[in-house]
Amino acid sequence: MSLFSDNIRTLRVKHKISQEKLAENLCITRGRYVKYEDGTSEAPYDILKKIAHYYHISIDLLLSVDVRKIDTEDLLKLENNRLVLPIMVDREGENFIEVVTQKVKAGYLNGYADPEYIESLQQISLPFLGPGKHRGFPVEGDSMPPHENGSIIIGRYVESLGEVLDGKTYIFITKNEGMVYKRLNKNKKNALVLESDNRFYPNYEVKASDILEIWEYECNIGRSDMKAKIEEPVSVEKMFLELKREISEVKESIKSR
Template sequence: MSFFGKNIKKIRGVKRLSQQAFAEIFDLKRATLGAYEEGRSEPKIDTIIKIANYFSIPIDNLLTSELTVNNLLQFKENLTLESGDTPKETYAKIPCITENTIAQYLEHYNKPAFINDLPEIQLPINPQKKFRAYTVTNLEMANHDSGLYPKDMVIGEFVPNNIIKKLNNGELALTLAKGELILRRLYCTNDSIVLRADHKNVPDKTFSIKEIKEVWKIRYVFFRRVPDFNFSVEDKLSFLEQEFFKLKRGLK
């Protein structure tokens, strides 16, 4: 078993990176990174190489020995813990389409000067990818007490036109088509795109592929309210099991 998991956890601590932020740098899922750190899974060789090269750490050291903070500081100066010398992290700057700018966006979506003038949010996600933020304005993606409500915000990753038909049916996407900006689930049928709301009383909208100007696959959601996180049966059993062991230890 390698020391890879312990070492990347140590690197995160030195760099003050969350699991999500670290995973984004190397196009990993947060759960996958967690599995590496806990020793439940081993990474592919290309992932090891990317991380070793990024932090200028010899692969041998990354895999075969538990690194100390002093080791890490020797490998690369910008891993320093000194606050004055810590390099500023680069966050992705994401243009945000608000209720007040939708009309202008429909007309000027392809003009860089207009996009640069939109409000921006910054997030610790891959700055090399192209994202767009959008403030929800209707109840089309609401279903009873769940789903998206006005003032919630979604973050979409740009999907090139030649990739649209490869998206999984039912993906939540922000689509610009025929003078409309529509947040719905996307379905591909031959040369057409069907946009379907979660609200059952809202009819589908269908467009040909040629009518599609932009598609942004939704990757992140920010709720204006705190969602109702219902525990699953597994969560409840796990909680009860933990409480049982606490009681058992207290009786000893």
């Protein structure tokens, strides 16, 4: 048995539908469907997609989260069956802001769709942010001044790629790069070009299919009030000219002796 098998059985029973009726809606035979529910056969992508659309739930949740532990009616519904986010709220109904600290950052790629992992994160409340789902992420390195290493970026969840705009900064959760905070340089058809405000770091491209989540910058939580200082990158030509000047000075010094 697999988590997927348990999930589709749980959902079918919850919706009070027979295996035969569900198989008919999926345009397959009952015998074929039973193998998926019994775990004796793996469902291909086209069937996964049909089941996800039938129950209005993301494929991610079907494959990685025990749906018996969550109330699927209370989850955030996104377009095209994108990932459904677990949301924590306080007694007044205000959304908590989960903070992904440096300590737990490594586990976010595996836990971002797991309600138990999200519930275990530290939580804060910032009422001035207004509507939307927000989450805090740690800044690492010096690629995005004035945000220093160790500060926290609060981002608002972006539901679709069509919402992102050139020139704005976002937290990108990607399959290959992990968690990065970058400025959107160019919104291409099937990819995004990301750039650092520190020009020492080169731009790079991320495929749309590689992106798991996007969080638009809302505010920064940090301890420093230092003014950003970005050093201009030194060109190779400038380096050679400086070296040439120094060599000339050495030669002149030798001649004068």
